[in-house]
Amino acid sequence: MWALILGISILGLVIVIVRNRLSIRLLKQFVLHLAAAALVIYAFNYSGWVADLHIPLNAVTIAAIVMLGIPGVLMIIGLQWTIL
Numbered sequence: 001m002w003a004l005i006l007g008i009s010i011l012g013l014v015i016v017i018v019r020n021r022l023s024i025r026l027l028k029q030f031v032l033h034l035a036a037a038a039l040v041i042y043a044f045n046y047s048g049w050v051a052d053l054h055i056p057l058n059a060v061t062i063a064a065i066v067m068l069g070i071p072g073v074l075m076i077i078g079l080q081w082t083i084l
Helices: 002-019 021-047 059-068 070-083
Strands: none
Touching (some): 002 021, 021 059, 021 070, 059 070
């Protein structure tokens, strides 16, 4: 039953996105920012820029970086330093 509801919801969302061209442009822009944020986190973790700092690659950290940009990265770094 839940799978059926999920399938119908996804189908409805796809129909709304396809009918509205502005939504497609915004969705493409969001996906581009999402991929860029994940790439920034990945590059930061494996660059060795800061020796004992690892930013987890999860939805919360990616969302913070997508919403805030470079200040989001600095915020995550600051939180890591204060917590650890």
